[in-house]
Amino acid sequence: MATTNTKTMSMKLLVDTKAQRVLLAEASKDVVDFLFSLLALPLGAAVKLLRKDPSMFGSVGDIYASFETLDAAYVAPGASKDALLAPSPAVGAGASSILGLPEPAVFFFECQHECRGKDGNYLTDMPGVKCPGCGKEMQAKSRFVTTPAQQRKFFKPRPWLCDDRMVTDVSGVPCPCRYACGQKMEDQCQYVPHPQPQAVVPGVGFVQGIVRYTVTDSLAVAPMSSSVALLSTFAALDLSAIQEKTVQLGHAEGLEILRASLQSRTVLTDVFLGKEEPRDTA
Known part of the structure; x- marks a missing residue:
């Protein structure tokens, strides 16, 4: 799968340097569009992207490999193997540009x-x-x-x-x-305009760019204007240990976010700070 010419975005992290964990991230509309677009990613596309990790999808990986190696003589007339092995996202915003996936057919x-x-x-x-x-x-x-x-x-x-x-x-x-x-x-x-609301408008994305957004370590997203209460949960922290860190989100980071989002509740920490020794979460 081609990874050239994919989009790169930046994100500002608020890091607790003592605990080596991400408290919050400040994100633009483009970053949030990418995160929400993961919900529209077909399972076959996710397996193709992450198949180097054999434990990632359990038995689904075997289903994928079985169809991939199936001789053409056993494929039904008119059926396309690519439709299952390399499907486009249901919508094109975010995932296509970061993960290098083909834009969905219109x-x-x-x-x-x-x-x-x-x-x-x-x-x-x-x-x-x-x-x-x-x-x-x-x-x-x-x-x-x-x-x-x-x-x-x-x-x-x-x-x-x-x-x-x-x-x-x-x-x-x-x-x-x-x-x-x-x-x-x-x-x-x-x-003729669509009579029902749509999840995404082509070329527009999922959310508006009129505000910045906060993203938690577990990828919970909220408009920054409504996230002030969230900061109160960190009131007891040592402020001298809190630092800002700007990171880049491109193809490699997008793949790691996709992988970690299926396995972890500390996605931003895992991807951008590296896997540290297990922390006491009690």
């Missing part, structure tokens, strides 16, 4: 009845949304060619010239279909 759906509004064909990103034109469910799946634009204007090739459905956000892009039709994608589609 699909849109059209009305199969070719209904047209004043701005062109209707288009949505959720199958089953009701078509504003005829009221029927929009189920015709189209693969998205480029990254979505903020303006939400989309274009496709003329359906009577190409039946391999493609969608783009730049008018005039050559159609990359399997038929190599070469026509420009200029037939505008009208975007």
